[in-house]
Amino acid sequence: MHAEDVENAVTVMTGALEAVPDDGWSDAAGPLDWSCRDTVVHVADDLFGYAAQVAIAPPDDYPPFEIVVPDGVGTAGLLQVVATGGAMLAAAVRTAPPGVRGWHPYGDADASGFAAMGVVEILVHTHDITRVTAPGWTLPPAPCRDALTRLWPDVDADDDPAGALLHHTGRAPWRGAPAPDRWRWYGAPR
Secondary structure (H helix, E strand, O other): OOHHHHHHHHHHHHHHHOOOOOOOOOOEOOOOOOEHHHHHHHHHHHHHHHHHHHHHOOOOOOOOOOOOOOOOOOHHHHHHHHHHHHHHHHHHHHHOOOOOOEOOOOOOEOHHHHHHHHHHHHHHHHHHHHHHHOOOOOOOHHHHHHHHHHHOOOOOOOOOHHHHHHHHOOOOOEOOEOOOOOOOOOOOOO
8 A cells, every 4th residue: 555545544434524613522432442532543553653764763652652642633634634643643654765665563564564553443433423423324435445455455345345345354254254353454565
């Protein structure tokens, strides 16, 4: 996956969530124990973290930082933090030297892998949040298919990439199989 995929996923998320009222972030995000607010901050934190992995390629852990958003920040501010994290990841992916590898517990990934991880975090958590804030919202199939191709290369999801992505991230049954309790992607390039 590429920088543009991260930017497009951020656009999907901000479009799906921009109508959430400033006081509409306290409910649990779909199946998660986290609030919608905590979930969107988690996404931003992942995006910044993945950008760091691509930019400095640490061999065995993430840099020791965490994104903190002050209490009282409303919808526009929360989405701005996600957009900033997405821009940082996209910039890191665009400028990554060939062959760069950053540490991840599911396999040391290249820039494409971290872009795909960012896209999955954005899409899946947008789905979680919209279960509460916009129940009719659905995942766009193309980025789901692309993320699956990169992180779950053995999955054939041409007919239902959104369903496959939700299944492979433990959120939904798919093709008669229940949602897994534990799941992982494969960040290392094949």
